[in-house]
Amino acid sequence: xHIITTTVGxxxxxxxxxxYLKRMEGLQKxxxxxxxxxxxxxxxxxxxxxxxxxxxxxxxxxxxxxxDFLATIASRIDGFYVDGLVRYFDNNLYYRIxxxxxxxxxxxxxxYDFKIAYEIESNIKAVLSLFTVLKLSxxxxxxxxxxxxxxxxxxxxxxxxxxxxxxxxxxQFDEPSLLYADEKELKILEDVYKELTxxxxxxxxxxxxxxxKSIFPYVLDFGFDVIGLDFVEGFDENLDVLREYGLxxxxxxxxxxxxTKMEGIDELKMRFExxxxxxxxxxxxxxxxxxxxxxxxxxxxxxMKLVSRFKKVIT
Numbered sequence: 001x002h003i004i005t006t007t008v009g010x011x012x013x014x015x016x017x018x019x020y021l022k023r024m025e026g027l028q029k030x031x032x033x034x035x036x037x038x039x040x041x042x043x044x045x046x047x048x049x050x051x052x053x054x055x056x057x058x059x060x061x062x063x064x065x066x067x068d069f070l071a072t073i074a075s076r077i078d079g080f081y082v083d084g085l086v087r088y089f090d091n092n093l094y095y096r097i098x099x100x101x102x103x104x105x106x107x108x109x110x111x112y113d114f115k116i117a118y119e120i121e122s123n124i125k126a127v128l129s130l131f132t133v134l135k136l137s138x139x140x141x142x143x144x145x146x147x148x149x150x151x152x153x154x155x156x157x158x159x160x161x162x163x164x165x166x167x168x169x170x171x172q173f174d175e176p177s178l179l180y181a182d183e184k185e186l187k188i189l190e191d192v193y194k195e196l197t198x199x200x201x202x203x204x205x206x207x208x209x210x211x212x213k214s215i216f217p218y219v220l221d222f223g224f225d226v227i228g229l230d231f232v233e234g235f236d237e238n239l240d241v242l243r244e245y246g247l248x249x250x251x252x253x254x255x256x257x258x259x260t261k262m263e264g265i266d267e268l269k270m271r272f273e274x275x276x277x278x279x280x281x282x283x284x285x286x287x288x289x290x291x292x293x294x295x296x297x298x299x300x301x302x303x304m305k306l307v308s309r310f311k312k313v314i315t
Contacts, residue, residue, distance in 0.1 A: 001276070003284045003315055004057050005307050008206060008228075008257065009127045009174060010069070010291030011051070011062035012300050017043040021065070035065055037116065044117045048124070054301055055308025058170065058285065060125050061117030063293070067096065069174065070136050073129060074098030076112075077155055078105040080137070098137040104151040110159050118166060125170040125204070126163050128156055130196065131189060132177035146188050153192050164199050172204040173224075179210050186218040197223030204228060208253055208290050211237030216245055225249060231271060232256045232289040242278035249282060253289030255307055260299045268310050286311060 013021070020039060047062035066072040074080035079102045109115070114126050134148055142148040160171055173196070181189065197203040205224040211234025212219070212227070219227065228251030229238040241247070252275060254268055275281075286307055292300040 001281050001284060003286060003311055005055060005304075005311050006058040006125070006251070006285045006287045007051060007056055007060050007304065007307075008208075008253070008287055008289070008291045009060050009063055009125075009172070010066070010293035011047050011060070011064070012293055012295060012297040013062075013064050014043055014046050014297070017046075017064065040065065040113065041116050041120070044113075045120050048117065048121050050297075050301060051304060052121075054304035055311070056304050058123060058125060059121060060127060061114050063113075063127070063291070065113055069129065069291075070098055070133055071096040073110060073133050074137065076107065076110045077152075078107045079103050079141070079151075083138070098133065100134075100137055100139045100141045100148060102141055104148060104155060106155040106158050109162065110155075111163070114163075115166070118168060122167065122169075124168075125172045126168050127172045127174055128159065129174045130156060130192070131181065131185075132175050135177040135180070145185075149188060149192050153195055156196055160196065160199055160201075164201055169201050170204065171199070171201050172206055174206045176207060176209050178205075178215055178219075179207055179212055181215060183218075186215060190218060190221045193222035193224070197225075202226065204251060204285075206251060206253075208233070210234045211241070213237045213241055216241055220245065226251055226283065226285065228253060228285070228287075230289045231275065235271070239274060239278050242275065246279050248280065249284075250279075251285040251287060253287055255286075255288045255303050255310075257288030257290035257292050257303065258294060260295060262302060262306060265306075265310060265313055268306075269313055272310075272314055 043064050044061055048059050051059040071082045075082050080098045081101055082096045083099050111126055117124055130152055202225045204226040206228035208230040212229055226249045231252055231254045288303055
C-alpha cells in the first residue's frame with residue numbers, strides 16, 4: 001500500500017494577506033480582486049511552505065483569492081453572473097449563488113492563480129468542479145440541464161488541456177453535490193466525466209459532507225483514478241462502499257477539516273484499520289475530509305501535522 005499525505009483544497013490566508021485583500025476589495029468592489037502578482041506569489045509560497053513543513057506531500061495552492069468555491073469558478077466563465085448569498089449545504093456557511101444567464105463559454109484561464117503556485121511547486125493539485133457548480137447555480141438560460149453540463153464540460157476540457165501542457169500531473173474535482181445526484185443525472189455524467197478524465201494526469205474525485213453510497217456503482221464508470229470518501233461523516237456507509245466495490249485507489253478524508261478539536265492518533269489508527277480491512281488498498285491519499293480555510297491558521301497547521309504523524313504510525 002502506497003500512502004501519500006495531502007490536503008483537499010482551501011487553506012487559511014496568512015493574516016497579512018487577509019488585511020491586504022480587505023484593502024483591495026474596499027477599493028475595487030469586485031468579486032475577483034486584482035491582486036499584485038508578487039504579493040500573491042509571496043502568500044502562495046507561504047501557504048505551500050506551511051503545508052510542506054507540516055509533512056504534506058501533495059499540496060494545493062490554498063485558493064487564497066477565492067471568495068468561495070462556486071462563485072469564483074463561475075465568475076471566471078462567461079455565461080454566469082453572481083447573485084446574493086445562499087446557505088452552503090447544511091453548514092453555517094454561505095456562498096454567492098452563480099446565475100446562468102447566457103450560454104456557458106470559456107473566457108480565459110480559470111485557474112490563473114494556480115499557475116503562480118505551479119511555478120513555485122510542481123507537485124501540486126489543480127482543483128476544479130463541474131456538477132457542483134451547476135447544481136448550486138440558478139439556471140435562467142438552459143432548457144436542458146444536460147446541455148449546461150456539456151457546455152461547462154467543454155470549458156473545463158480546455159482548461160485541463162492547458163494545465164496538462166503546463167506539466168500539471170494532478171487534477172482534482174470537488175463534487176459534494178454529486179452525492180445528491182439522481183439516477184438520470186448519474187447516467188448522463190458517465191459520458192461527461194469520461195471527457196474530463198481522458199487526460200495524461202491523475203484525476204481525483206473528492207466527495208464530502210456525507211457518504212458516497214448513493215453514487216455507486218455509477219461513479220466507477222466516470223474514469224477517475226482516485227475516489228475521495230469522507231470518513232469523518234458517513235464512516236460506516238463508506239466502509240460498506242469499500243467492501244462492496246473493492247476500491248483500490250482512495251482518498252481517505254479522515255481528519256475533520258471543520259472542527260478545531262484534534263483527533264487522537266489511536267482513534268485515527270483504529271478507524272483506518274477498519275478501512276484497510278474493508279478492501280485491498282493499493283494507493284491511498286490521507287487528508288482532512290474538507291478544505292481547511294475556515295479553521296484558524298494554527299489549527300489548520302496542527303491538522304496537517306496530524307495527518308503527517310498519522311501516516312508515520314500506519315506505515
